[in-house]
Amino acid sequence: MIAIAKQAALAAGEILLQHFGNIPDEMIRRKSQNDFLSFVDEESERAIIETIRSRYPRHSFLAEEGGSIESESPYRWIIDPLDGTKNYLSGIPVFAVSIAMEYEGKLVLGIIYDPVHNEMFRAEQGKGAWLNNVRLQVSAKSGLQESLIATGFPFKAKQFLPQYLKSFEEIFTRCIGIRRAGAAAIDLAWLAAGRFDGFWELGLQPWDVAAGAVLIREAGGKISDFWDGEGFLFNHYLVAGNSAVHEELTDVLGKHFKAFQNVY
Ligand code: 2AM
Ligand code: CA
Numbered sequence: 001m002i003a004i005a006k007q008a009a010l011a012a013g014e015i016l017l018q019h020f021g022n023i024p025d026e027m028i029r030r031k032s033q034n035d036f037l038s039f040v041d042e043e044s045e046r047a048i049i050e051t052i053r054s055r056y057p058r059h060s061f062l063a064e065e066g067g068s069i070e071s072e073s074p075y076r077w078i079i080d081p082l083d084g085t086k087n088y089l090s091g092i093p094v095f096a097v098s099i100a101m102e103y104e105g106k107l108v109l110g111i112i113y114d115p116v117h118n119e120m121f122r123a124e125q126g127k128g129a130w131l132n133n134v135r136l137q138v139s140a141k142s143g144l145q146e147s148l149i150a151t152g153f154p155f156k157a158k159q160f161l162p163q164y165l166k167s168f169e170e171i172f173t174r175c176i177g178i179r180r181a182g183a184a185a186i187d188l189a190w191l192a193a194g195r196f197d198g199f200w201e202l203g204l205q206p207w208d209v210a211a212g213a214v215l216i217r218e219a220g221g222k223i224s225d226f227w228d229g230e231g232f233l234f235n236h237y238l239v240a241g242n243s244a245v246h247e248e249l250t251d252v253l254g255k256h257f258k259a260f261q262n263v264y
Contacts (some may be wrong), residue, residue, distance in 0.1 A: 001058075002124055002179075005099050005111045008051035011042040012081055012097040013115030019114075021091050022106050028089055036085055044081035052077055063124045064207045076102045080207035080249075083112075091118075098185040100210030108235075110214030112189040120213055121189040127219035129192050138221035138242040139194040144174040147197035147245050150187040151180055151205045153217075154202040157264065160257075164202060167256045171200075171249065174177060188212025190208025191240055192219035198225075198241035198249050202264065222246035226253040227261060237264040 016106040019040045035117065045065045052059065061069040067079070082088055084095030101109040108125040119135070123129035129136040129179040141147045149171060150208045154160050172178055178197070181187055185208060187199045192215035210233060216223045223240040225232040228250050232238045237257065239249045 001106065002053050002100060002109060002111070002122060004052055005101065005109060006113075006120065008048040009097045009099055009111050009113035011047040011051055013113050013205045014045045014096065015047055016040060016082060016088065016097070017115050019091070020088065023089055024032050026123055029061060032156070033229075035087055036160065038085075039087060040083045040088070044097065045079060048079050048081055048097070049077075062206060062216055064205065074104045078102065078107075078207050078210040080185060080205075082182075083185035084209055087182045092182070094181050094186055095183050096185045096189065098207060098211040100207075100214060104176050107210055107214050110211030112149075112185045112211050112215065112259040114186065114189070120187075121192065122250070123145045123192070123211075123216070125214065125216035129215045131193055132188075136161075136193050136219040137213070138149065138192060138216065139197045139245075141197045141242060141245060144171065144198070144243050145176075145247045146193075147175045147241075149175045149178050149245075149249075150191065150196040150199040151178055151202035152182070152184055152187070152204070153180065156205045160202055160260065163256045164262065167200070168257075170252050174248075182207040185212055188223075188240065191221060195217075198245035200239040200253055202238075204237075204238050209233060209238055211256075216240050224250065226250060226257050228254070234261070237261075 060071045063079040080098040088095040097113045099111045112121040226237040
């Protein structure tokens with residue numbers, strides 16, 4: 001299955017590279033305020049689903065751009081055909097393809113493919129996380145005071161901005177620096193690779209997060225919602241890190257968002 005997932009990611013990556021820097025403005029659509037889409041997202045999604053379905057015709061699919069297919073199968077693929085769409089459409093080379101698989105509701109496989117840098121991050125439950133042929137491990141930083149943290153801004157949930165900024169202030173004053181790449185799958189893959197030590201974001205969707213979760217767990221890291229719970233795939237409050245950094249981040253975020261649990 002990982003071989004098929006890789007093949008699907010490579011096919012999608014090829015489509016993304018082929019059109020990168022070349023999307024005319026009139027071909028860019030708005031899904032909602034601040035949320036964009038082009039034919040590339042859709043072509044990439046089609047390529048991924050076709051590749052997987054040709055081998056596994058009965059599996060279920062949950063995909064960002066409308067390609068979801070429900071079936072009785074215990075296998076469900078969770079797909080973001082282009083994570084970091086705004087970067088992509090602006091010519092910023094920070095975007096990825098994200099493909100995960102659940103078996104009986106548990107995430108067991110994840111691939112994040114960055115075609116610009118030819119980085120294929122992959123993980124399978126119990127088999128470790130890998131970048132190309134190198135085994136990945138989250139960083140060994142002992143806490144926030146030694147850490148480089150990544151985040152995303154709540155651009156579609158600005159009602160949370162006061163709480164977000166309070167958390168930002170506390171984390172920013174305690175850590176070494178904060179980065180904002182604009183593609184959650186890249187943030188999570190880079191965390192699994194030890195490039196970032198922690199990450200948090202509000203408002204993410206399951207396809208932004210699913211593959212990254214497998215990578216981070218298999219690289220020895222932790223991922224949860226702001227209250228250290230398992231609901232992160234669907235409840236839109238995501239925090240991750242090596243275990244020391246994850247614990248400090250959940251303390252800060254759990255406190256500032258206390259009144260908003262189950263509210264997003
Ligand atoms: P996308 O490019 O697949 O839409 C940017 O902060 C990152 O967050 C991207 O990975 C983007 O995914 C994702 N994202 C999607 N919807 C979001 C939302 N409502 N709030 C915050 N981030 C979102
Ligand atoms: Ca997307």
